[in-house]
Amino acid sequence: MKSSVFFLSFVFAAASPSFSAAELKTVDDFRSAAAKANAVLTIPNWEQSPKAVEAMMNGAIAKANKGLDQIGSQDLKAVTFKNTVVALDDLTYQAGLAANKAVIIKETNTNPEMRAAGENTIKIFQDWAVSIDYREDVYKAIKAFADTHPKLSGEDEKLLNETLRDYRRAGLDLPPDQRKEVEQLRKELSKLGTDFDTNIVKANAPVIFTKADLDGLPESFFASPGVRTGDDAYTVLANVTWQFNTVEENAKNEATRKQLYVIRDTLAKEANVPVLNQMLALRNKIALRLGYKSWDDYQTEVKMAKTGANAGKYISDLVTGIQPKFESEVAELQKLKAADTNDPNAKIEVWDWRYYANQRDKQKYAVDKEALRAFFPFQNVLDGMFNIYQSIFGLKFEKIAASYKWIDDLQLFMVTDSATGEPLGMFYLDMFPREGKFNHFAQFEIIGGKLLPDGKYQRPTVALLCNFSPPTADKPSLMTHQEVETLFHEFGHALHSIVTRAKYGRFAGTHVPGDFIEAPSQMLQNWVWEKKVLDTFAADYRDPSKKIPAEIIKKMNDESFSQLIRARPSFHISAT
Template structure:
């Protein structure tokens, strides 16, 4: 017992020593200062009340800045007093909105997620509304009317700001403008509800062991999956569980039933929302003078029009169709052999399974068997080493002052040659109830040249849903 106790004590001491040796962002501030840059670790609200207050404070501060823009003498407007000031204040307000989004998508407490959602809606309503501050618009319009000799980023920012005012309907009569504003606000709220409904939906699908024939033991033995003597509950809303069944289940009925549930998440509430969103989008586009929402959306992009986007897609399909048909024929042949049905077709719930079988049969690649040789942390470190070598970077894990999940990691990126800090990123890699259920990068602090000339280095979060190690 003494030896066991001593071993445990030594292990704890080693863990504590490792934690003590982990650097913090403060250790890199001198290097950032030397590069005329700023490193900022976000300060996270930890109660619903704090989330609400922080958003209200951010909006109040931004409104004061908007008032200053709108109240200035229109004969003495400058770039910094108009376009620059608007860019600065929206950037600062967005910092709080970004944090609220992360809280909404990641926090382990349902009350905090609800507070994050409420704060995001509050911000979206405000963000749409500032497009319709006529006093601010007049100040920017007065500056644009001076035909300033700008270049580079300043020229681009002025052009896009005035373009976006037009796209918001500021050239419309006041009554039509108010209609568009209300439609946009309603659309923003519905979009947030739509996304939240999907994330908050828990979709258990019950199978027997036989129905899951072919599915790897790593899923069958995962916590919470085996729920009876011959009962297994797969969560269609958990990405890695869904993919594991789609790639490995021999039963087409199993693959189909899980696929249908997965692609119907929150349908009882979201179908009505989606129909309303489509209606709102069309009404907004028509009121702004566009033929359709796709024309409105593509105007600022390379396609320029809905017809341009459709032409690109049609040309892309035409180009890849022969290759697609050839690959599909291979999968169909495999399914025909499996089912003894020469007319077998590859359905949308089949392609992952037969693609996986093709890798096994033709290339002797079993991705599930390979997992044993590529544990998560080892793969992560190996990937980092590759990127560090190619791009001359260094990724270093640092202590996170606050963690919204126990396994959250925070990394700082530096230039390997100069040691200049370039930014930070959080890794939130594994699924849990109430968390965003796909894979995406979320901005927390955007990179920006600040009013004092220093460059704010970015901080982002990668939200993923890999199988838990």
């Protein structure tokens, strides 16, 4: 959309109105409209103690097991689509709601004991989720229905086919002893995956630098909360993305860039290298036991790529196609480093590319990323994004009161159809970093969309967990243009979830093939490269009458189109 030939002229620059807590509506104010649309709105009851979290999960699994027993114990001559395949989707959906809450608790709660309880219950759920694939009684009931060769279509047909595919991929066709082995391997792999993620989130990597070490960084960085920790001591958290990026893009000292990069790149290394090795071995065993050539083939079967060979060819072709441009760009950055260091043989290391790409942008395109922050105060960006997406999709976002907040600045919004007033779902915003919180940017499903057994539609509730630079005593949170793009991208995932009309939880919202899931958000994020769009919200926070000049936006686009190095940041650049 960077070269789009149209623009939605009905996007307004006006900021969304603010409301005091006393003026905010609650979810109850929307229930009547939801009822007219035959829909259900739900805000979870959030457990407040580790014991309550454990009890929540145990209760959800016990209830689901009763449902499994009902499916598996029925007369195989009386099986129907509803009492087998749909019943399985219903019960796994309901149990999954408990798992979704446990994930949010694990990733956001300020109490370490609650986060640990969330992690433990996720492992319990994952173990159970694997085990239900091996309920032979349930499988026999579903297989008995499939053997009637029902005439299904659309989502119904897709649900049956993919459910049968799940059983095949779980190894239900294998002899009992081999099937049991695969089950145990899958359970172990699930636990290790959770351990791997938890180790990264727990990794707290403070690195202390002097002011001289951080020469080149903007003064606003030093004024950020928690950065200055002594007379000439500045603590940078390698695990906090915005701090890492600011140092890597601006620090003149290569030793500083290298030290921080290596620490971030090896977060939780001691704990996770053994875990990763175990995971790789387990993946290979599972794939081979199930008759696949490799884990690649096992994973891609359910994606658009279909085979590991197809995925590998796509990547290989992509690398081959961009390699000349990539090498040209690296050579350009090498010239800058050679001039900077007076070393004609200087090589661009992996900790160098952000810094020299930033210097190149300043010199060649006159684009100063730090200076541009002034045009992107967080609240203005958020309000502007809301206006754009409301206009594009015919929606209305309204802040409502949250009955429970896991952090004081948490916000909750209701999404409605702007034409009919039909409530479509809700989203939480948790935007700034803190200790123990998920340290990247992502959307998390809390309650997925689904047609319920009583015929009503459960509207979704999701959360956006981000880690933008927080406000300071004298400045609002100021975003880089890349962070603005990230916000537009992640909110795209939230909308993908919320506007769903899928019949079954399995297909609702972002429950799509893994190599498609990013496509909607990748398209939506491109709005932030259009001047007409940026003019609706990007303004200097010190003087809102000042917009980003057209020539700067053109240079930003030229700079973006010109570089491929961001597509290969994990490559050892000096080896090219």
